Amino acid sequence: MDAEMRELSYAQAIQEAMAIAMEADERVLLMGEDIGVYGGAFQVTGDLVERFGVDRVMDTPISELGGAGVAVGAAMTGLRPIFEFQFSDFATLALEQIVNQAAKMRFMLGGEVSVPVVMRFPAGSGTGAAAQHSQSLEAWLGHVPGLKVIQPATPYDAKGMLLAAIADPDPVMIFEHKLLYKMKGPVPEGHYTVPIGKADVRREGSDLTVVATSIMVHKSLEAAQALQAEGIDIEVIDLRTVRPMDKRTIIESVKKTSRLLCVYEAVKTLGVGAEVSAMIAESEAFDFLDAPIVRLGGAEIPIPYNPDLERATVPQVPDIVAAARDLVRGAR
């Protein structure tokens, strides 16, 4: 860690990125419910309202569709809004503006406008908030051309990818796993970007490629660590961007390891891992495969309230260990 690195939490890293962007560019402003004096449902905006005032840290009424639409209109006309949803589940109210307007506007208008809006979605389970406050909906937005969709897994990436998103001329959707907010990690001071559209090989290995997203990156790294003792050597790729997907990095890895396991929290069916799997199955890496492509995703149920059920709903380290072991040992 070099001199300018400090340990920051994921939430602090996001906050710092927003502060840097707001400092540098008058057009950047924050919108969302209770992001002002409350500091945001997850304290991500924190005290920014004190630094930048209520005109740039705007509490919106509880109006997700209208609020998102205001952000879209503002982005089309010169501002650079960052819109926070309190929970990604409430995106269900705003998809009209996100998908029909923000994503398609440039195309429908033949390239005459850009929509540089950033939307932030606290996502995922693990907080006991039950079925309407725990969903992982990144696959929906990953299905939509015109959007860019990212899932940073570390404080470093959260800051760098958010700064890249703010600089991006097109709409960028950021899914932030709530359980990551308090996770700490090294974060450089000042401005830097982490490119959208590049996966990251978090750990090199030769026996199996694990492509994981968001919090599952950490669980997969833990699993890899555990399997090391058994002599199983796992490569862990942090997908980081759902759309556009970094196919090359994954393909090269699978060509090397000949095995692929996709790990994600969202409902397994039609989750991001389905795309990763299908992409590999139609790529040149297909011929290198020595085993079926396995996906570990969320159970096919809404997220339950009871903590034991909740945990059982999404992949945990032992599940990853078992699936990886089976794949490498040829039990599958």
Add this chain to the structure above:
Amino acid sequence: MDAEMRELSYAQAIQEAMAIAMEADERVLLMGEDIGVYGGAFQVTGDLVERFGVDRVMDTPISELGGAGVAVGAAMTGLRPIFEFQFSDFATLALEQIVNQAAKMRFMLGGEVSVPVVMRFPAGSGTGAAAQHSQSLEAWLGHVPGLKVIQPATPYDAKGMLLAAIADPDPVMIFEHKLLYKMKGPVPEGHYTVPIGKADVRREGSDLTVVATSIMVHKSLEAAQALQAEGIDIEVIDLRTVRPMDKRTIIESVKKTSRLLCVYEAVKTLGVGAEVSAMIAESEAFDFLDAPIVRLGGAEIPIPYNPDLERATVPQVPDIVAAARDLVRGAR
């Protein structure tokens, strides 16, 4: 075709299903924008209002979220509403009620209620209605436990699956391709059901399995016909149900043909074909595969207005022919 079979259009078949259900059960009622005297944007409800009156064929205000919510509430309390969206694109306004409420209600309440609502979504491109009126969003809903999601491809299935949907105690989402509405086919008189969750082998073949959805079933059958002349023998499976998916039928077919091509109109990335591909790649059929699994899906763009561009955006018969030929000939 037996005595009671007539040729009906897909739209007429749906209308007939609704009429039969309404005749048989007072609790069945229709809701939607301009479904009364206008007959529906695609003339699917037609003159039903004259037969059943405005209390059972209810024109709603232009309020998709509220309207869907009313249907959900009515379904929870004794009615059996069939809610028509004018275009599936407007589902973006109502996903809160569909996904957070209808889909999860039974689970969240520990099994204390059922939500027997049916929602109908005219979907797909080909009418020159451009990016906000041409989307195929079935993959989104296919990602949601608690929903059943179907895409009937023929008048026969449209009627039979709709009748199954109305009888189903849980929320069923029906995606109807607009270009199918005028397609004619044999439809039995009276009540019959086609089960939700069963794919249909529309054509048997030995060289390649094509899994197609909705209008792509017909294009795939046409392609199969064309390839017959080249001595290529294709099996075409009509997926029919996105959720719950009929894995067994597809797996058995691929074990037989050793090759899989998925054909669907929605944006390729994270479309239904991604799930079919991934499902096969992790199944026992993996070991039978002689070629990569190929997907033909929509281009990664919003649907353009210009008719030539519009056609080029989604798979057409020659694309299917070429992809199938390449797969069977080993060019891939």
Add this chain to the structure above:
Amino acid sequence: MARKAVLEKAAPTNLPFAYRHYDAGQLREVLRKMYLIRRFEEGAEDCYMRGLIHGTMHLSIGQEASAMGICMPLAEDDQITSTHRGHGHCIAKGAEVRKMFAEFFGKTTGYCKGRGGSMHIADVAKGNLGANGIVAGGIPIAVGAALSAKRLKTGKVVVSFFGDGANNEGAFHEALNMASIWKLPVVFVCENNGYGMSTSTARSTAVRNIADRAAAYSMPGVIVNGNSFTEVAEAAHAAIERARTGEGPTLIESKTYRYRGHSKSDRNRYRSKEEIEDWMSNRDPITLFEAELKEFGIIDDSGIEAVREAVRQEITEAIEFAKASPAPDIGDLQNYVYTELA
């Protein structure tokens, strides 16, 4: 009965609505339930602090008169939709606190068998169609339930509870409009506690009173002191009658206050200690109700003590029941997603 006689001797027209309309036994039961709500929430809060309950919760302490005033005039099979701040509505509509605690503890004996938690408690048998985690999510559902009542001619009335923050959601607008044009038997109850999370109505809402928006749907808009049981009950009674007789919906704005933070993550930086203190000392709904009951001779101090003691007992037992109840089996994870077919 003796007390009722006393009441009848007093000049009836001068008596507030509740004291004309309900007998002493009923009024004492209202007091008991107001205590039950408060002690239930205090108990839940305590269990949460002690780490026995996970997730979050939204307490309605300070709003008990509103829940009771609205639910008292409802018939047993009338229905309600509730909110994230719904424990009061749930108890007022007849729920058993032990099954509520069991739900908080994530147990199979809970109202949702441990799947829903605080934000999804429902009691369909008693007409509570459920709390809701989505602000304004229950409003269209209530309209749908009212549509069922009308079409199926059940005679039921449906009440939709929601907060001041919810009135800026599109769902509010769409639902009230439909209820009005179709003249459905539904009563919209906005419990205005001054804030949607940290955002005051002045900062979020373009009208002074939420009830002022009723005119945009051609329905009566009524403002009541939400901390006065009798005021709330009187307005609810009228609105429910109106709904039941086919005259359509009413919007009631019940002005009240929550003492606790929005949820367990609230730093209370958007309001002053003085403001909270003022409501607690001078406008507490239970204190006000007790004073009235005593004034009209319906209960005395020892009677109140007995109520409190009974409630204390019931809460203690309910928590014990919840603790002792079995947790769900992990093997049942997939249950209740779809309706099990016979």
Add this chain to the structure above:
Amino acid sequence: MARKAVLEKAAPTNLPFAYRHYDAGQLREVLRKMYLIRRFEEGAEDCYMRGLIHGTMHLSIGQEASAMGICMPLAEDDQITSTHRGHGHCIAKGAEVRKMFAEFFGKTTGYCKGRGGSMHIADVAKGNLGANGIVAGGIPIAVGAALSAKRLKTGKVVVSFFGDGANNEGAFHEALNMASIWKLPVVFVCENNGYGMSTSTARSTAVRNIADRAAAYSMPGVIVNGNSFTEVAEAAHAAIERARTGEGPTLIESKTYRYRGHSKSDRNRYRSKEEIEDWMSNRDPITLFEAELKEFGIIDDSGIEAVREAVRQEITEAIEFAKASPAPDIGDLQNYVYTELA
């Protein structure tokens, strides 16, 4: 100029707003544009019938005074958001009809390079942020543009056009509320043509006038005869001034009528021939405006004929331009999805 002198001799206070406020040249230009809108749509309809244009289209024939009355008081760099029935707004805000026809023909010379078609025509350079295929979809976007105007201090005012049907969408409610609490420079213009597709306002909307809903957002609600250019312009002028001086939004309800069916699939079974006939014969906005112009001596019959001829010419040339323009290259299918980085 001579005509202006004539006007000035008349008692100015008795003159309707437009005739006090605009000079004769401007007023003749308004007439020309009203004709341009109508002939544009007639031309588009004709091309559609002859199979030259695909998809569908929504014609605003009969509503020309509303589009012109609202846009006339706008400055060139003021902005609008429009609707599926947006050709009139587009032309009124300064668009070139040849680029509009080219878009209908799906050509690269069209406003959207053939990607958008009728429902997505925009002219960002002239301040038209776009038609919209989603009912009420443009309303929050307009509020966002007004937020930009306020924060970036551009002095711009934004007008959001929408129909009566749109007023029942949640987006309407949420957007008007936000515009009001933030006092944004935006004018909401509801063009009430009596129907959302087949559904009359009486059957869809719980208030008699859409403008009655303005009170729910503490903003002025103004009703005007949408077929009278001067009435519309007067209300628009006041609302735009109010917005520009920082006093916040206004809701204008412009009562008008569409002669054609909703879109090309309409069987017109929800209204009577007599009703349509009545509007066409007795309240046509162009006929009314011409009569006023003649009454005030601003134009005579030969002048009107010249306007018509010029418009006819422009339309013919525009269609030729569209026909002769190149179609997009299939190889460019992927363009414009993301912003091309330099």
